[in-house]
Amino acid sequence: xxxxxxxxxxxxxxxxxxxxxxxxxxxxxxxxQNIPYLFMTNNSQRTPRDVVNKLAGLGIETQEExxxxxxxxxxxxxxxQKPYGTAYVLGEGGILESLHANGYSLVTxxxxxxxxxxxxxxxxxxxxxxxxxxxxxxxxIATNLDPSPKKPGWNNLGIKAxxxxxxxxxxxxxxxxxxxxxVMMRAARxxxxxxxxxxxxxxxxxxxxxxGGMQVGYSTILTLAGVTKKQDIDLFPYCPxxxxxxxxxxxxxxxxxxxLSD
Numbered sequence: 086x087x088x089x090x091x092x093x094x095x096x097x098x099x100x101x102x103x104x105x106x107x108x109x110x111x112x113x114x115x116x117x118q119n120i121p122y123l124f125m126t127n128n129s130q131r132t133p134r135d136v137v138n139k140l141a142g143l144g145i146e147t148q149e150e151x152x153x154x155x156x157x158x159x160x161x162x163x164x165x166q167k168p169y170g171t172a173y174v175l176g177e178g179g180i181l182e183s184l185h186a187n188g189y190s191l192v193t194x195x196x197x198x199x200x201x202x203x204x205x206x207x208x209x210x211x212x213x214x215x216x217x218x219x220x221x222x223x224x225x226i227a228t229n230l231d232p233s234p235k236k237p238g239w240n241n242l243g244i245k246a247x248x249x250x251x252x253x254x255x256x257x258x259x260x261x262x263x264x265x266x267x268v269m270m271r272a273a274r275x276x277x278x279x280x281x282x283x284x285x286x287x288x289x290x291x292x293x294x295x296x297g298g299m300q301v302g303y304s305t306i307l308t309l310a311g312v313t314k315k316q317d318i319d320l321f322p323y324c325p326x327x328x329x330x331x332x333x334x335x336x337x338x339x340x341x342x343x344x345l346s347d
């Protein structure tokens with residue numbers, strides 16, 4: 086029997102541009118012991134190469150095969166829903182690359198899907214086009230529904246804000262592929278060739294990582310180095326299997342010994 090890890094990034098591995106204590110040694114331990122792992126992020130703007138380069142800048146060496154983004158999950162999902170379909174995209178970078186890699190054509194008229202991902206080049210004209218396409222029959226897909234952090238000076242709307250605007254204008258609900266959707270959760274596990282009982286997700290957010298992992302039966306570990314604080318946990322009607330301060334506080338050997346003996 087084996088065991089592997091799905092690792093959220095911001096709030097688990099780093100905070101902004103700062104490495105969180107213990108993250109580098111934890112990843113190195115996974116690599117040294119050939120333990121399956123994926124860095125899993127809802128950010129659909131970054132390509133796998135972007136993620137690898139960011140981690141390298143923080144002192145963590147990894148490869149693209151160890152990265153799974155909501156853009157990658159969206160490309161796989163759409164390829165199963167309608168092979169070689171067409172999409173009108175509000176988004177950049179990773180989602181464009183993923184759709185191309187999965188056989189999709191990017192169009193500016195009569196698309197099968199309107200796909201909303203991260204980006205800073207949205208215009209009202211693009212949103213109006215998206216609304217028209219949906220009213221004409223295109224399906225609305227969101228790579229994720231992450232909210233804006235609601236901080237002064239933040240220069241990029243969260244996807245949730247854009248999607249809500251389009252939903253209001255069309256009367257149609259978006260289907261979100263990213264965390265906590267089981268679509269992304271299961272696709273990540275399958276990429277590692279693990280069973281449900283062999284999978285643990287480590288994240289800092291109760292409303293994405295923890296509930297998403299719990300709903301598909303993974304073991305869940307909440308780190309307090311990111312969004313969720315200790316006093317917040319009791320506000321939720323569900324709880325993680327384990328709570329740690331950060332990855333420096335996590336005993337990998339003891340955890341695996343327990344998992345492999347269960």
